[in-house]
Amino acid sequence: MLHAVSGRLSRVLAVLALAATFALGLMVFPASAQAQHKMNETDMELPIDDAAVVELGKEKFAQRCSFCHGGGGKGGKGPCLTCGRFPYSGNTNTGIYTVIAVGISNRSMGGTMGAFGTTMSAEEITAVVTYMRAEERRRIAAGEIPDPSRPQ
Ligand code: HEC
CATH class of the missing domain: 1.10.760.10 (Cytochrome c-like domain)
Incomplete structure (x- = not known):
């Protein structure tokens, strides 16, 4: 019984870790979008840091x-x-x-x-x-x- 609970808990933790990684990815992404130098949402991207x-x-x-x-x-x-x-x-x-x-x-x-x-x-x-x-x-x-x- 206890074993089953801890098994579920570790699965929940794994999902949380995955979500955290994803959120971190989203946080990093805008920084790289900025490096593309766009003047507005639809503007052409430029690899200004390349x-x-x-x-x-x-x-x-x-x-x-x-x-x-x-x-x-x-x-x-x-x-x-x-x-x-x-x-x-x-x-x-x-x-x-x-x-x-x-x-x-x-x-x-x-x-x-x-x-x-x-x-x-x-x-x-x-x-x-x-x-x-x-x-x-x-x-x-x-x-x-x-x-x-x-x-x-
Ligand atoms: C023979 C001269 C000449 C050459 C060579 C030339 N341009 Fe121009 N360019 C001009 C002039 C003069 C203007 C101002 C508008 C006009 O008189 O047609 C202009 C305007 C521009 C504009 C518009 C600026 C704005 O206010 O938006 C851009 C951008 C531009 N040129 C980029 C370039 C690039 C990049 C090159 C090289 C690939 C280039 N030009 C080569 C003479 C030249």
Whole structure:
């Protein structure tokens, strides 16, 4: 009789341990979601803490974008892309990705920004956006630019 009770008790404990592990997993998950750098629930995820992706993006940016957007994306002929402000793409990763892929053909909106969707792979464009966001985060942390998520 006692044996049966302790058997049930250990099963209950096993289930509790399993539930605790699951809850812990849920607690850890939001932290990694944050590392994906999304601007809102439906925004495209970016692996902002993946050094290899950021490095690839940095390389591609230097090859294809610095000419107009300046070294480190600080701006030149084209606007700053690491200042936390994206008037053309609404400051979402999806919007920025889209502008890079299809360009800005509307002359009343500028029309100088070309389309890179045919000469860069999706992986490369994602890496470039990830690099821009990583650089933006670094600049906010260094106090070089104001944090756009905090009203001044
Ligand atoms: C020939 C110059 C030129 C090159 C090269 C260029 N851009 Fe641009 N880009 C511009 C200009 C100028 C604008 C402002 C809008 C316009 O005039 O079309 C712009 C706008 C943008 C925007 C919109 C910013 C916002 O406010 O949302 C993004 C994003 C962008 N460029 C990313 C890139 C990336 C990434 C690359 C490299 C893959 C790149 N551009 C290469 C000139 C360039």
